[in-house]
Amino acid sequence: MKYLYSDLTEKIIGAAINVHKELGPGHPEKIYQRALSEELKKQEIPFNREEKFRVFYNNKDIGYEVMDFCAYDKIAIELKAVREIIDLHSKQLVSYLKGRRLRLGLILNFGKSKIEIKRVIL
Secondary structure (H helix, E strand, C coil): CCCCCHHHHHHHHHHHHHHHHHHCCCCCHHHHHHHHHHHHHHCCCCEEEEEEEEEEECCEEEEEEEEEEEECCCEEEEEECCCCCCHHHHHHHHHHHHHHCCCEEEEEECCCCCCEEEEEEC
16 A cells, blocks of 8 residues: 655654664653754755744634644654654644645654654545
């Protein structure tokens, strides 16, 4: 089965696996964010870190959200360092996808002995 942007997500997931192999579980999310940033640069994967986007309600600007990464200007990436990915994490990513008008996001959970990956499609 071929997934949306599978060639691009394979590269991102590979970078995340490299980070997890090196650091393992147990660090705060910020550490994984910094490490993944370095790995994405090393692998020449284009990305923006801590990308802000405006949130509108009834056509009024009510503030902004910040997503961990946007790669290839197509894929939202949200990092977690938790026991497990829960429904709230997926809903958070869906709001980022809607806010940035993207179709695909990845939740990467570094909090387990094996990296947990969830693909979210809008």
